[in-house]
Amino acid sequence: MTATPISTGPLPKKPRRRRNGLTLALAVGAGVLALIAIWFFFLRGGDDADPYRTEAVSRGEIVRSVSASGTLEALVTVEVGSQISGQVTQVLVDYNDRVTRGQTLAILDPQNQRSAVEQSQAQIASAQAQVSQAEAQVALAQAEYDRQKFLFDRGIVAQAALDTASASLRTARASVQSANAQVRQQQASLRANQATLGRTSITAPISGIVIDRQIEPGQTVASGLNVAVLFTLAQDLSRVQALISVDEADIGSVRLGQPVRFTVDAFANDNFTGEVTQIRMLPTAESSVVAYTVVVEADNPGERLLPGMTANADIILEQRRGVLRVPNSALRFTPAGVEAEQPARRANGVAGATGAPGGGGGQRSGGRGNMAASIIAELNLDAAQLAKVQPILDRAQQEARAASRAQGGGGQGRRGNNPAMAAAFNKAFDEIKPLLRADQQTTLETLRGRFAGGGGRGTVWVLVDGEPVQRSVRTGATDGSYTEVLSGLNEGDQVITGGGPRAVDTQAQAQAARMTAGGGAGGGGPRGF
Structure with missing residues (x-):
């Protein structure tokens, strides 16, 4: 078997014509795609593919308003405290209870106050006894004066004896007046102690609903300069007020009597109406933003609106019904x-x-x-x-x-x-x-x-x-x-x-034309395009 010799010399070079043709084809294809994209986005201009959007001029309602938010409150809210210190023995009401004016809400231990009343009564009795003693002294002094006067008229006694008897009579009468004053003083003290005894019963100052309670039986109430709040009463929840915070840029348009529409998160699908009843002049500033409080009163059907809810309100500045109107997009x-x-x-x-x-x-x-x-x-x-x-x-x-x-x-x-x-x-x-x-x-x-x-x-x-x-x-x-x-x-x-038809970008047209011309003059390659 004869072995074929293997040549160890250099291999012959392959021709590059085929690779250059492929590169040129890719470059031409990319250029065509670029020209098609430029024509589609910049050169084709307007057509009927995007018609005008229109809306008929119609009659309707125009409402110009100021939007703001605030908190709901009862029209009248009273915080009930205690004027005396003592231990709570009974709490007679709870949250949401309806109370009438004068009704007892809680009772404090009355032992100290009752003792003070009894002491005042004893002091009055003592003062009255002193009055009786003083009156007896007046009677005795009057009898002595009468005897000395009888003897003086007949020349039996000297003038000095008569003067002494007269002075004793006046002193006795003054003692009666002093004793009577002591009686009146003790009577006043008795009334004060009786009033203090009455304050051991915490009563409702108004008729309303208990919306807060801060005490429990056995708790000690300490009275001082800052009276502790025991109960909070809302007078009537059939009407509520919303304290709306309005920005200073909009407050100049708000007037008394303007209608207000508002919603609350608890009843998102329900709209409530009210009326501006007060514009408070005291400003509030937070983060350099100045606002003013606007009070809005509203009916509360079914007492569904509760104090503390957040009201998202629209204060109606102007309301026009049945007027010709166009959408604002038409004006733009x-x-x-x-x-x-x-x-x-x-x-x-x-x-x-x-x-x-x-x-x-x-x-x-x-x-x-x-x-x-x-x-x-x-x-x-x-x-x-x-x-x-x-x-x-x-x-x-x-x-x-x-x-x-x-x-x-x-x-x-x-x-x-x-x-x-x-x-x-x-x-x-x-x-x-x-x-x-x-x-x-x-x-x-x-x-x-x-x-x-x-x-x-x-x-x-x-x-x-x-x-x-x-x-x-x-x-x-x-x-x-x-x-x-x-x-x-x-x-x-x-x-x-x-x-409507899109605008033709003339600048883009010119640039695309230059690019196209450059591609033709460049000899058909990526560099020319």
């Missing part, structure tokens, strides 16, 4: 590709067209800025009211214009309102309010809120025949979700709240 929406046109459009069509309360800059456009006339029209004044209200509003309008000129002709606030105009007309509203009927006062408060920032101008887009059409609107109150529309829209109009 702008179609793609028209952002650059907005400033000019607002300057020409919105800011200059104000002519009603809350419009902002209408005072620069002659007759269209007559705030007084617009307010009079909305209040629907009669002739007698008009004669009184017209001068007040004219004066307020003049003050607003003067203040606006002093501020450089602008002075618009962050919501488009003129602060000088708001201050001037708010002062005028205070003068006008007593002259109006109840319904007119409600309208006046709406106008006040509009001047304070609740009203202004806005822009919405209405879908007409598939195309967005811009509309300038005058807005009123808002609750954060919907805004009242005073003019500019009709019920049923389809306002655009979102969606």
Whole structure:
């Protein structure tokens, strides 16, 4: 068998053409995928795949409120203590017991107080005996004086004997008065001791419910400068009050009599209503946050609301029913590709067209800025009211214009309102309010809120025949979700709240074009792409 010799020389090199072709194919594929991604995200522009989202303008309720939280309490809560020290012998009531005024709640050991009463009675008897002795001394002194007087009248005794008898009589009478005073003093001491004896029975000062009890039989009560609380009584739980903590930024909008809606965690699905009855002026500061306490009274049907529960409240500042309203998203929406046109459009069509309360800059456009006339029209004044209200509003309008000129002709606030105009007309509203009927006062408060920032101008887009059409609107109150529309829209109009074709990013288009051109000039490889 012949062995085949094995060559020990160098191996021949394989050709690299195949590996270079594979690399080029991968690079071209990656470039194509990148171009497809750029076209999909940046270059394809708008299409009908994302239609406009619309909502019809409808009538509904606008509620502007301030949200805060607080704690429920009974309207009247009384802490019952003891005015004397002693050991508790009996406790006659327990938690949640209903008590009436004067009912005994607990009894202290009365032995010491009863002994003090008996001692006072004995002292009175002793004082009365001293009175009897003093009266006997008066009778004796009177008889001696009469004898000395008889003898003196006949010249038998000297004047000195008569004077001595007279002095003894006066001394005896004074002793009677002193003894009577001692009797009265001991009688007063007896009454005090009797009152102390009565305080061994702890009684209810009001009719109500026992919501806390701090003593047990056998416990010793020590009376001092700080009276220990034995019981806590709630007078009537058919009505409760909530102590709501309102931030200083919102307290200026809170008024007495405003309705309040609140919930408690124990009855999360139930809504309770109340009314603002007090705004306390004492501030509370915590972590540099200043707040004020607002007292809200509410009915407590079935006494389900218990003291100490946390109330999550909404203080209703303004409530408008049956008004035209649009979602706030419609006021924020702008179609793609028209952002650059907005400033000019607002300057020409919105800011200059104000002519009603809350419009902002209408005072620069002659007759269209007559705030007084617009307010009079909305209040629907009669002739007698008009004669009184017209001068007040004219004066307020003049003050607003003067203040606006002093501020450089602008002075618009962050919501488009003129602060000088708001201050001037708010002062005028205070003068006008007593002259109006109840319904007119409600309208006046709406106008006040509009001047304070609740009203202004806005822009919405209405879908007409598939195309967005811009509309300038005058807005009123808002609750954060919907805004009242005073003019500019009709019920049923389809306002655009979102969606629509996406904007074409021209910068991205240019960059992609440069990248594409670079890929073509680079000779068909990853480096060129």
